[in-house]
Amino acid sequence: xxxxxxxxxxxxxxxxxxxxxxxxxxxxxxxxxxxxxxxxxxxxxxxxxxxxxxxxxxxxxxxxxxxxxxxxxxxxxxxxxxxxxxxxxxxxxxxxxxxxxxxxxxxxxxxxxxxxxxxxxxxxxxxxxxxxxxxxxxxxxxxxxxxxxxxxxxxxxxxxxxxxxxxxxxxxxxxxxxxxxxxxxxxxxxxxxxxxxxxxxxxxxxxxxxxxxxxxxxxxxxxxxxxxxxxxxxxxxxxxxxxxxxxxxxxxxxxxxxxxxxxxxxxxxxxxxxxxxxxxxxxxxxxxxxxxxxxxxxxxxxxxxxxxxxxxxxxxxxxxxxxxxxxxxxxxxxxxxxxxxxxxxxxxxxxxxxxxxxxxxxxxxxxxxxxxxxxxxxxxxxxxxxxxxxxxxxxxxxxxxxxxxxxxxxxxxxxxxxxxxxxxxxxxxxxxxxxxxxxxxxxxxxxxxxxxxxxxxxxxxxxxxxxxxxxxxxxxxxxxxxxxxxxxxxxxxxxxx
Amino acid sequence: xxxxxxxxxxxxxxxxxxxxxxxxxxxxxxxxxxxxxxxxxxxxxxxxxxxxxxxxxxxxxxxxxxxxxxxxxxxxxxxxxxxxxxxxxxxxxxxxxxxxxxxxxxxxxxxxxxxxxxxxxx
Numbered sequence: 001x002x003x004x005x006x007x008x009x010x011x012x013x014x015x016x017x018x019x020x021x022x023x024x025x026x027x028x029x030x031x032x033x034x035x036x037x038x039x040x041x042x043x044x045x046x047x048x049x050x051x052x053x054x055x056x057x058x059x060x061x062x063x064x065x066x067x068x069x070x071x072x073x074x075x076x077x078x079x080x081x082x083x084x085x086x087x088x089x090x091x092x093x094x095x096x097x098x099x100x101x102x103x104x105x106x107x108x109x110x111x112x113x114x115x116x117x118x119x120x121x122x123x124x125x126x127x128x129x130x131x132x133x134x135x136x137x138x139x140x141x142x143x144x145x146x147x148x149x150x151x152x153x154x155x156x157x158x159x160x161x162x163x164x165x166x167x168x169x170x171x172x173x174x175x176x177x178x179x180x181x182x183x184x185x186x187x188x189x190x191x192x193x194x195x196x197x198x199x200x201x202x203x204x205x206x207x208x209x210x211x212x213x214x215x216x217x218x219x220x221x222x223x224x225x226x227x228x229x230x231x232x233x234x235x236x237x238x239x240x241x242x243x244x245x246x247x248x249x250x251x252x253x254x255x256x257x258x259x260x261x262x263x264x265x266x267x268x269x270x271x272x273x274x275x276x277x278x279x280x281x282x283x284x285x286x287x288x289x290x291x292x293x294x295x296x297x298x299x300x301x302x303x304x305x306x307x308x309x310x311x312x313x314x315x316x317x318x319x320x321x322x323x324x325x326x327x328x329x330x331x332x333x334x335x336x337x338x339x340x341x342x343x344x345x346x347x348x349x350x351x352x353x354x355x356x357x358x359x360x361x362x363x364x365x366x367x368x369x370x371x372x373x374x375x376x377x378x379x380x381x382x383x384x385x386x387x388x389x390x391x392x393x394x395x396x397x398x399x400x401x402x403x404x405x406x407x408x409x410x411x412x413x414x415x416x417x418x419x420x421x422x423x424x425x426x427x428x429x430x431x432x433x434x435x436x437x438x439x440x441x442x443x444x445x446x447x448x449x450x451x452x453x454x455x456x457x458x459x460x461x462x463x464x465x466x467x468x469x470x471x472x473x474x475x476x477x478x479x480x481x482x483x484x485x486x487x488x489x490x491x492x493x494x495x496x497x
Numbered sequence: 498x499x500x501x502x503x504x505x506x507x508x509x510x511x512x513x514x515x516x517x518x519x520x521x522x523x524x525x526x527x528x529x530x531x532x533x534x535x536x537x538x539x540x541x542x543x544x545x546x547x548x549x550x551x552x553x554x555x556x557x558x559x560x561x562x563x564x565x566x567x568x569x570x571x572x573x574x575x576x577x578x579x580x581x582x583x584x585x586x587x588x589x590x591x592x593x594x595x596x597x598x599x600x601x602x603x604x605x606x607x608x609x610x611x612x613x614x615x616x617x618x619x
Contacts, residue, residue, distance in 0.1 A: 286555060289582025289606040290511050296607035297517030311520075318513055367555045367583065 031109075031129040034116065037086055039064045039079055042124060051131065053104065072099060081113055085125045089115045097129070108133045159224075159234065159255035162241060167192040167208050170250065179234075179257055181227030192253070195225050199384075203470070211240050211251055221258065221468065233258040265464060269392055272461055276392075276399055277333075280364060287363040288329050291322035298322070332360055348390065350381040350415060350422055350489075357394045358413065361402060369408035377415050381422045383489050385469050393465040396458040397426045397485050404430025404483065421471075421491055427484035433477035441475060462487075504545055505529045508538040508564065509553040509580070514606075518551055518580075521610055525617065535559035535567075542571045549617070552600070554581035562590070565599045578616050582606035 025032060031048035033041055044059050054067070064082075065073050073079065081092050092113040099107045109129045116124040153160045159176040163169050169192055172184040180187075180195065193201050200222045207218045217239045223231040234255040241250040298315035301307060307315075358374060365372055401411050409429035416423060433441060442463040466473045470490050477483035507518045507529055515531045522529050530545065532538030535556045541547075550568055554561035565577045577600045584591050586603055594600045602616045 286581075286583040290514060293580075293582060293606035293608060294511070294513040294517055297521065297610070300610045301520060318516070322513070366557055369558060369560070 030131070031127075033127040033129075034124045035064065035082060035127055036124055039082060041067060048129070051104075051107070069100070072097065082125045082127075085113050085115050086122045089117065089122050091115070096132075106133070107131055108136045158257075159253070161192075161253050161255075163192050163251045163253070165208075165212060165248070165250060167204075167251065176255075179226070179232055179255075180224055186227075196222050197225065197231065207238055208251065211238060211248065214240070214248065216240070224255070233262055265461070269389070269461060272396070272458065273392065276395060280333075280360060280399075284329060284333060284363060286367065288326050291325040295319045295322040295326075332356070345384040345386060347382055348385045348387050350383055350390075350424065351377050352380070353387065353391060354394060354413060354415060354424060357391050357398065360395060361398045364399075365402055365411060368402060368405060370402060370405055371408075371410045373410060373412040373414075375412070375414040377417065381415065381417045381491075383422055383469075383491060385489070386465075389465045389468065393462040393487070394424070394426070396462050397487075400458060400485075401426055401428035401430065401483070404428050404432070406430075409482070417491060419491065421488050423486060423488045425484055425486045427482060429482040432479040432481050433475065433483055434479045438475060438477060442473070503527055504547050506532060506538060506541055506547040506550040508532040508535070508550060508556065508561075510534060510555075510557055511553070514553070514580075518613070521613055522617075525614065527617075535564045538564060539567060539571070542568055546572065547575055549576045549578060551578050551580050551613075554579055554583045562594050562599060565594070569599070576601045576616075576619075578602040578604060580604045580606060580608065580613075 025043075025045045026047075028045060029047060031051060032043075032045045033048060034043040036042050040061055040063050041059055042061075044056070049055065049059065052067075059067055064078055068078065076095070076097055084090065085092065095111055097109045097111050099109055108131070110132050111127060111129045114126045114128065115122045116126050153171075153173045156173060156175055159179060160171075160173045161169060161176050162171045169187045169190050172182075172187055177183055182195075187195070193204050196204065203220065204222070207220060210218060217237055219235070219237050221233065221235045224234045225231055235258050236253055236255045239252045239254075240248040241252045243249045295318070298318040301315045302312055355374075355376070358372070362372070398411070398413075405411070405428055412425070412427040414425050414427075441459050463473055466487055466489070472488045473485060475483060475485050505522055505527055507515050507522075509515050509518075510533050512533065515533070519529050519531065530541050530547070532541055535558045538550075538552075550565075552561050552565060552568075556564065561579060561581065565579070568575055568577060579591070579594070579600045579602070581603070582605065584603070585605055591600075591603050595603065602619065604612050604616070
């Protein structure tokens with residue numbers, strides 16, 4: 001009785017284990033098959049049946065080649081591998097298999113074949129198949145996105161590069177290679193600064209310091225050194241590169257080749273000059289005809305044979321002086337009207353430049369009865385700059401001031417310098433700029449002048465020129481009272497002085 | 498000439514222009530005064546009587562045509578001749594000024610001495 005109970009208990013215990021085993025097998029989210037030496041399927045779990053749309057009766061006892069497509073059996077050499085598991089008692093782990101059963105979408109599996117031994121003899125082989133279709137699809141998607149991003153960067157016409165926080169170059173796109181002539185291999189790990197000329201390097205370390213300090217994008221214009229020793233003007237935008245925790249881990253720089261824009265600007269400048277010449281023409285005509293009239297009168301006196309030698313001498317001197325004056329005016333005009341293609345920096349005395357520019361508008365100012373208050377700096381102000389461009393910028397500002405005072409007023413020009421910068425302010429007592437226009441005055445084509453009387457380009461050209469000199473230009477104005485434009489330019493570095 | 502004074506006023510901010518006109522007029526036995534600005538010219542107009550005024554169009558402190566108007570206010574019988582490098586003879590503003598009687602003649606710079614002498618007899 002006791003014995004029977006124990007046996008019955010044993011039997012139900014066994015039954016419980018078998019049920020548990022079956023449940024376990026059914027619950028595994030992978031396909032599990034047991035295969036015997038004849039390559040017949042002995043056991044199979046629900047996962048396999050469901051994935052392959054098979055039933056237990058048409059699977060159990062079948063040979064592998066009746067259940068798996070022949071192409072898989074052949075390609076994977078299933079039979080050979082299973083035989084090896086039986087003979088040598090070893091694993092085959094983590095192989096990949098692309099499975100396409102009839103009527104079923106393509107699946108990708110990782111499979112392992114494990115020996116199933118009893119007392120040292122391999123009784124069965126267990127085939128474990130894990131469906132990794134989703135994972136593979138995801139990682140392919142990731143790779144596709146990566147490839148896409150890479151080709152976006154590579155196809156860009158602009159330079160796209162990244163550096164670490166110390167400004168060492170990490171990546172460098174095709175446009176960067178094309179513009180600079182340096183390949184990624186030549187610049188990887190190099191300091192970004194080394195690709196530029198020494199003049200810009202001070203400003204450059206400021207930009208990187210700002211980015212490290214958490215500042216947002218920074219815009220600058222620096223010339224890139226090229227492999228063949230040239231330089232390309234490039235406008236740069238530097239942005240902090242953040243990781244998923246919003247920590248700045250590097251810097252992304254996007255650079256646009258300004259060569260074409262500079263050419264366009266040069267053309268624009270030339271047409272601006274012609275427009276300015278138009279404004280100046282009236283004043284110049286007046287100014288030239290005065291000395292001409294003096295010369296003509298003096299010449300007519302000389303034609304009279306009866307005049308005294310002293311008067312004759314005086315007349316000759318007047319003629320001489322008059323011609324000199326007229327030709328100076330013409331020379332100024334000539335110098336101004338020449339296209340200034342020269343873009344190399346040279347040492348300029350701002351005092352002298354302003355004085356010369358002022359002489360171009362003096363006549364126009366006089367005609368409009370404008371008082372000029374010219375306050376030269378006590379000593380020369382030497383800066384590095386492009387003379388023709390700066391002259392154009394100041395001329396535009398002066399002509400604007402004059403234009404703002406059709407009924408006379410006062411034009412003030414003041415300038416001075418500190419250790420770090422030079423400044424020039426040009427003020428007028430004209431009609432001023434309305435507060436809501438003040439924000440737009442440096443925008444191209446922004447004008448309040450009637451059609452045909454202003455291109456809206458003058459101030460945007462000033463802005464561009466001053467920017468090219470790493471300076472700033474700001475406007476203060478009150479409608480009805482007048483305007484003041486202040487230009488600040490960095491002083492040239494104290495070299496061999 | 499007229500029974501009035503033969504004194505002539507020359508107004509030009511350019512001293513050499515005044516010099517040229519003065520020499521020419523003096524050679525004709527005429528007396529002149531010189532004003533280098535509108536202010537100086539108006540002061541002289543208050544002090545003396547002038548038969549004629551040779552007037553530049555653009556002065557540092559006043560427009561020539563405006564000065565002509567003020568001169569005629571002071572001495573309506575004065576003949577005002579504009580001598581200018583800024584305008585040309587057919588300029589609308591010059592033709593208007595002539596038709597309004599603001600100026601009685603216009604000579605453009607540079608000029609021939611005969612042109613000046615001609616207006617003296619007009």
